Amino acid sequence: MSPRSTSPAGAPGGPARERVAGVAAMLGSGLSNQTGAAIGSLAFPVLGPLGVVAVRQYVAALVLLAVGRPQLRAYTWAQWRPMLLLAVVFGTMNLSLYSAIDRIGLGLAVTLEFLGPLTVALAAVRRRVDACCAVIAAGGVVVLMRPQPSADYLGMGLGLLAAACWAAYILLNRTVGRRVPGAQGSAVAAGVSALMFLPVGLVVVLRQPPTLAAVGCAVVAGLLSSAVPYLSDLFTLRRVPAQAFGLFMSVNPVLAALVGWIGLGQRLGLTEWASIGAIVAANSLSMLTRR
Structure with a gap:
């Protein structure tokens, strides 16, 4: 019999299955993130971007605090400072x-936002x-922002x-990760950010009572785009190399453009x-040629 690779549990083809599961998770994560943003935009007429973001911060805080379980009394000022900045x-x-x-x-906004991690x-x-x-x-950015x-x-x-x-x-996040164990730093930052948005949520509610549908869209956006x-x-990240993860991240602007087109009718010329393709190609080329 020819030797076969096995997973720790003894199942055949373990590493290959782990990679396939990782790729499926990356695709699902990207689609979830952009779909959540598209659904959240449906609540803009009632809550506005400020109200939708406030609800998203609350949802993110609940999820991350449940996962990270931070030990608030144990932190020093050197740990608190980057966490507050992160919030x-x-x-x-x-x-x-x-x-x-x-x-x-959605498509153009996510493309411009993607310049952040690309620059880093x-x-x-x-x-x-x-x-x-x-x-x-x-060049892609110049074309996107050309005068018209x-x-x-x-x-x-x-x-x-x-x-x-x-x-x-x-x-x-790198600094917080070095100073605070596990996911506690991200959890604290999300919690502090949610506290900062509590007055915003109160003002939004008092100014215009939200509908159940609008709040539902904002909550779904928080779940799909944060949790x-x-x-x-x-x-x-436990199943695929960091390089492959970074390479797949470049697909997000394309996914955002497709979700905006199909879900919101936001057509691009x-x-x-071409500009989105140039920015995606720049990240892909950099990742593929990196050791």
């Missing part, structure tokens, strides 16, 4: 992204190919603010698709 960045990132979605659509990835290495990738991505009568520069600016926040989120991706990433 501010977390809330600002979601608010700027959802405000951008409200103005320029390209800045971490010093290779000629990464310089070429940066030029390609910059219908251009919404405020929406694009909000998308770039979301990108800067995502880059800061990555760097702060599911977070738990899925924990599952995925050939120029916008």
Whole structure:
């Protein structure tokens, strides 16, 4: 008999099955994240981006606090400082992204936001190919933001603010991960961010009583865009290499454009698709050529 690979439990083809499960989880996470954002945008007419983000922060806090179970009394100021900064960045990132979605659509907003992790990835290495990738991505952004009568520069600016926040989120997460064990740091940041948005939720409710459908859309957005991706990433990173995970992350702008087109009727022109393709290609090329 020819030898067969087995998983720890003795099932044949364990490693291959683990990889397939990881890829399926990545695809599900990406679709869940963008679908959640699309569903959340349906509540904009009633709650506005601010109200939807507030509900999303509450849902994220409940999930992460249940998973992380932080020990609040045990932290020092050196641990609290990056967690508080992460809370501010977390809330600002979601608010700027959802405000951008409200103005320029899901696909373009997520594409601009994706520049954040792409910039962090390209800045971490010093290779000629990464310089070429940066030029390609910059070209895509220039084309996206080209002057035209219908251009919404405020929406694009909000998308770039979301990108800067995502880059800061990555760097702060590294610091929090070194100083706070497990998922406790992310849980504390999510909890503090939710507390910051409590007055926002109160103002939204008093200004315009929300409908059950709008609140339901916002809660679903929180679950699909926060809870599911977070738990899925924990599952995925144990089964696929970090390089493959980073490469698959570049598919998110494409998924966002497709979900916006199919679910919300937000059609993009050939120029916008070319810009999205350039930014995705820049990240893919950088990841594929990295050891």
